[in-house]
Amino acid sequence: MISNMCHKPSVSNQICFITLFLFLPILWLVGAKDADAAGGLDLQVKIQTGQFQPYKIAVGDFDVVGDYSAKADSLAQEVRQVIYDDLDFHIFFNVVKRDTFYLRVYEITDVTPKAWHLMGADYLVGGNVELDGDDIKVYYTISDLTQLPIRQIDLATEKLKTKAFNYRRVAHMIGDAVVEHITAEKGFFTTRIAYISSQTGHKELWMCDYDGKNPRRITNDRSLDLSPDWDRKDDKLVYTSYKSGRPEIWQVDISSGETKPISTYKGSSNAARISPNNKEILVSLTKDGNSELYVLDRNGKIKRRLTNLASIESSGSWSPTGNEIAFSSDRSGQPQVYLMDSEGFNVSRLTYERSYNDSPDFCPRGTAIAYVSRGGDGNFQICTIDHLGGHFQLLDQTGSNENPRWSPDGWHLVFAKRTGDDWNLYIMDMFKQHLRQITFDGKSSNPAWQPFPDNNLEAR
DSSP states (O other), X not given: OEEEOOOOTTOTTOOOOXXXXXXXXXXXXXXXXXXXXXXXHHHHHHHHTTOOOOEXXXXXXXXXXXSOOHHHHHHHHHHHHHHHHHHHHSTTEXXXXXXXXXXXXXXXXXXXXXXXHHTTOSXXXXXXXXXXXXXXXXXXXXXXXXXXXXXXXXXXXXXXXXXXXXXXXXXXXXHHHHHHHHHSSOOOTTOEEEEEEOTTSSBEEEEEETTSOSOEEOOOOSSBEEEEEEOSSSSEEEEEEOTXXXXXXXXXXXXXXXXXXXXXXXXXXXXXXXXXXXXXXXXXXXXXXXOEEEEEEXXXXXXXXXXXXSSOEXXXXXXXXXSEEEEEEOTXXXXXXXXXXXXXXXXXXXXXXXXXXXXXXXXXXXXXXXXXXXXXXXXXXXXXXXXXXXXXXXOOOSSEEEEEEEOTTSSEEEEXXXXXXXXXXEEEETTSSOEEEOOOSSBEEEEEXXXXXTOOOOOO
């Protein structure tokens, strides 16, 4: 449990002691200073053309208050480092480092907000940490340093309390608050990634924080599990499992570990994707022969069949409105990405670059589709196009990359990369500026990034 213990200094009658549970949605802070980052496609163009300048932010010290101990000091440094790493990865921020040469030349020992501004920072996050038994209390302040003459304006100030072992989540919450206050966007640092790992000898369903920390095995099917997807409201996942001897769709409750079958039709059931309204499941079935796309209700009953061709139709992905579906089909001879409406009509082909394109994933903003494309060397690369099939972009070209899935903010991607015989997960932004490896077991694939609750971001 994480508690908010303080109030914003300029707001009267603010409710104190707001309780935030570990796996419930974040309390999103309000009052963003700058809405430039909410420009959707306009911002994408600005970034691609070099017109957008990332926000320059410094992560100051988090000092120990109360009884000092080596453990408290270590936790304070860890909290700061998590916040630093979060913001350093985000596409909207450049983290300003401490300029030791500047500090030495001007004999500065007290690094004040003014000193941070002179070192290049326009914003500053800092605070303190108090260790109280098994609990940790973290006080933080987000400050605007851009006012002239230089003076600090606090955009937010909060105090959070949780168990000391849960310090990373507190730090991620602070990172999310920074994103929210400065950019008017939701931060994704408290979200998680589901994936498949065979590190136990079987391909089981696992979960970790967005940055790969706190890995946790979810299933113990001792079989072959694949293709997880997140429930939009509850702490549940749907996935493909071979534990009955053939591929079926199952659902697992993350908290309890309880599983139940969803789709057990004859043939195979694969690649389930839950609709944005959380009421339907898009799935590939071979119950009548070749692979076709169907829409099921949440209990697995068929509501409608979307495709009915001799070709293989698979890998469906909902648009953020639920009105369109991107999918893969080999109706032209080799797999290509197509688009249709949610009733199976108005089909159009989107990909023409290269001869083999598969595994589409619709951006939560509705402005782009990520997919894999096979190059001349036989390796797969991550590519993006817009929802009309234009603006082709080739992303990371090292190794062989598969299973791209968008972050809930629509600016970042997670995917599996093969180097040699190893498969690991990586995250990157859609503009190829940041790339980070997040798993290291050599056996990780099939990632799915947790969406924001009731996620329905559209192009703005």
